[in-house]
Amino acid sequence: xxxxxxxxxxxxxxxxxxxxxxxxxxxxxxxxxxxxxxxxxxxxxxxxxxxxxxxxxxxxxxxxxxxxxxxxxxxxxxxxxxxxxxxxxxxxxxxxxxxxxxxxxxxxxxxxxxxxxxxxxxxxxxxxxxxxxxxxxxxxxxxxxxxxxxxxxxxxxxxxxxxxxxxxxxxxxxxxxxxxxxxxxxxxxxxxxxxxxxxxxxxxxxxxxxxxxxxxxxxxxxxxxxxxxxxxxxxx
Amino acid sequence: xxxxxxxxxxxxxxxxxxxxxxxxxxxxxxxxxxxxxxxxxxxxxxxxxxxxxxxxxxxxxxxxxxxxxxxxxxxxxxxxxxxxxxxxxxxxxxxxxxxxxxxxxxxxxxxxxxxxxxxxxxxxxxxxxxxxxxxxxxxxxxxxxxxxxxxxxxxxxxxxxxxxxxxxxxxxxxxxxxxxxxxxxxxxxxxxxxxxxxxxxxxxxxxxxxxxxxxxxxxxxx
Numbered sequence: 081x082x083x084x085x086x087x088x089x090x091x092x093x094x095x096x097x098x099x100x101x102x103x104x105x106x107x108x109x110x111x112x113x114x115x116x117x118x119x120x121x122x123x124x125x126x127x128x129x130x131x132x133x134x135x136x137x138x139x140x141x142x143x144x145x146x147x148x149x150x151x152x153x154x155x156x157x158x159x160x161x162x163x164x165x166x167x168x169x170x171x172x173x174x175x176x177x178x179x180x181x182x183x184x185x186x187x188x189x190x191x192x193x194x195x196x197x198x199x200x201x202x203x204x205x206x207x208x209x210x211x212x213x214x215x216x217x218x219x220x221x222x223x224x225x226x227x228x229x230x231x232x233x234x235x236x237x238x239x240x241x242x243x244x245x246x247x248x249x250x251x252x253x254x255x256x257x258x259x260x261x262x263x264x265x266x267x268x269x270x271x272x273x274x275x276x277x278x279x280x281x282x283x284x285x286x287x288x289x290x291x292x293x294x295x296x297x298x299x300x301x302x303x304x305x306x307x308x309x310x311x312x313x314x315x316x
Numbered sequence: 317x318x319x320x321x322x323x324x325x326x327x328x329x330x331x332x333x334x335x336x337x338x339x340x341x342x343x344x345x346x347x348x349x350x351x352x353x354x355x356x357x358x359x360x361x362x363x364x365x366x367x368x369x370x371x372x373x374x375x376x377x378x379x380x381x382x383x384x385x386x387x388x389x390x391x392x393x394x395x396x397x398x399x400x401x402x403x404x405x406x407x408x409x410x411x412x413x414x415x416x417x418x419x420x421x422x423x424x425x426x427x428x429x430x431x432x433x434x435x436x437x438x439x440x441x442x443x444x445x446x447x448x449x450x451x452x453x454x455x456x457x458x459x460x461x462x463x464x465x466x467x468x469x470x471x472x473x474x475x476x477x478x479x480x481x482x483x484x485x486x487x488x489x490x491x492x493x494x495x496x497x498x499x500x501x502x503x504x505x506x507x508x509x510x511x512x513x514x515x516x517x518x519x520x521x522x523x524x525x526x527x528x529x530x531x532x533x534x535x536x537x538x
Contacts (some may be wrong), residue, residue: 099361135384135465138388159366188451188537194509197509202478203475204475209475212475216474220476223475225499233508233509235505268500269500270498271500272500276397276486276505276507277507280488280497280508280527281507281528284495284512284517284529284530285523287529288531289515290515291508294510296378297510312366
């Protein structure tokens with residue numbers, strides 16, 4: 081049984097090392113003016129969508145429902161990375177959230193790396209290509225495939241780190257893809273790419289390797305070097 | 317004088333903020349338009365000038381009204397001025413004040429019948445602006461339009477993700493020692509972001525066709 085203080089110590093050191101490696105920062109969502117604004121926008125859109133839904137049903141149109149979070153859910157239940165800033169719910173930054181941070185921060189670190197690396201996206205500058213394609217994923221199949229690709233890389237990292245820490249089984253691929261469909265409104269083309277990507281990553285992990293994702297490889301190497309006593313001993 | 321390069325650099329630097337600026341500008345312009353219309357209502361020519369300026373911009377509200385009319389055959393309900401009933405003065409108030417209130421609230425008695433010809437007025441034409449709607453619903457609709465318009469504008473600029481073409485969707489491959497899969501759109505999609513050699517492995521195809529990073533000592537088709 082690993083003492084909680086040791087887990088908190090490793091989580092703090094890991095966060096500092098990850099931020100230094102990627103040039104990232106970690107903030108608390110409820111303390112960020114920008115994220116409070118986004119939460120307000122989610123609530124406003126939900127209210128507006130509800131009225132438009134009412135209007136549409138009056139004329140016998142049943143528009144598709146989008147699984148958008150409420151403002152409170154956005155602030156308290158989700159981690160969000162914008163550029164190089166990783167924003168976490170307040171509860172996850174408390175000492176009791178140390179294990180959650182160690183599992184979630186590598187996932188978000190993958191998105192920081194994806195943002196910094198950029199992507200070829202038509203006439204858009206390479207450095208904003210990641211954000212533009214990510215936001216467009218609800219509108220076009222091409223962008224949905226990009227979202228499926230980047231999220232599958234990030235979720236494979238999550239499962240790799242979780243398995244390293246807990247020694248437990250990985251989350252089933254179908255479960256992750258279903259979650260992407262519901263929470264990211266991922267189109268079928270994107271879901272197909274995510275599933276194929278996860279199958280490859282899981283095959284690599286089944287063979288004793290880590291997914292070929294830079295941040296994942298760096299994270300496992302850091303944990304092997306700085307916290308070998310935690311391997312397979314953490315209860316998530 | 318800003319050059320094209322300067323402008324391009326500015327857009328490049330503010331690409332993430334631009335949709336936000338557009339949303340803000342749209343909201344401000346619509347608020348200014350609503351205010352100007354209200355103030356200039358008694359002045360037809362000034363009002364026409366405002367309407368002419370507004371007509372140069374996309375009119376989302378009118379679009380919604382016309383779509384509603386198209387689907388239902390009825391004009392969309394809109395706001396109706398609220399009639400204000402003056403408060404009844406106290407019984408101790410001066411007679412003139414109470415008489416004024418009575419005249420405002422109680423309709424005048426019918427005039428005695430006279431043999432006069434009253435020129436009839438044609439019935440009022442249907443007015444699409446008459447009716448009533450919840451102010452909260454309108455506010456919610458306005459907020460949605462303020463967000464939806466710039467978002468829609470931003471989405472029209474959605475780019476393609478530039479990848480090499482591949483012949484068979486769903487088929488894996490090893491490209492430059494990195495797993496890849498042919499996407500449903502027929503483009504070669506990388507898996508991960510680095511070659512297998514970064515962790516001392518090699519990309520191979522498993523018996524079931526899945527590409528992955530295997531131990532270098534493993535056999536397998538490359």
